[in-house]
Amino acid sequence: MPYQWTPAPGTAPRTCLILWPHRSLPRWGFVLFIGITCAMLLVPLLALLGTGALWGLLPFLAVAVAAVWWAISRSYRSGETREELCIDPERAVLIRSNPDGREQRWQANSYWVEARIYPKGGPVPQYITLRGEGREVELGAFLSEPERARLITELTTALSHARAGG
Structure with a gap:
């Protein structure tokens, strides 16, 4: 309760x-969630290593991780x-x-x-x-x-x- x-x-x-x-999500769960999200987003990038497309996708993936981080942090503040x-x-x-x-x-x-x-x-x-x-x-x-x-x-x-x- x-x-x-x-x-x-x-x-x-x-x-x-x-x-x-x-x-419902403890602090250690937040860290684990962000870590798993980053790892899963990096897997498709392995195929793009050494190409120019990597640098085209990287900013969008970074913004996606930052947006998830911001949303969960705001939830914790509330x-x-x-x-x-x-x-x-x-x-x-x-x-x-x-x-x-x-x-x-x-x-x-x-x-x-x-x-x-x-x-x-x-x-x-x-x-x-x-x-x-x-x-x-x-x-x-x-x-x-x-x-x-x-x-x-x-x-x-x-x-x-x-x-x-x-």
Whole structure:
């Protein structure tokens, strides 16, 4: 699961939820993929060694490898998003760290915070929001649909425990 409770909901007066996007390709897989791509592109070039056609194709192949490198690197940057929701009997604070380094912060009295799920009509199915102090903010839009469906029950439990005073 690309989220974690610390400590578990209902076990302490303060609980935090940390969410991050799922990365299906680890860093070593990225290196391996680029290496295999380069090797496979070089195989046809072996037949062109010593000809002028080699120099005609080489720039295009280099651009193709650079484009794949750029696209995967950009995907990794978007995966640096992180959301942290801390709930205690007095406050619920959500901090979203964006890939560009900016932080967005939302807080409300945890007694009045309401977790909502929109099965349809949101940007993603099973869209989760937190509502409090006149604002509604999204939570975990990068999670998969089953993960969001599971998270809403855990989130509702954590908010209930906070309302009860820990």
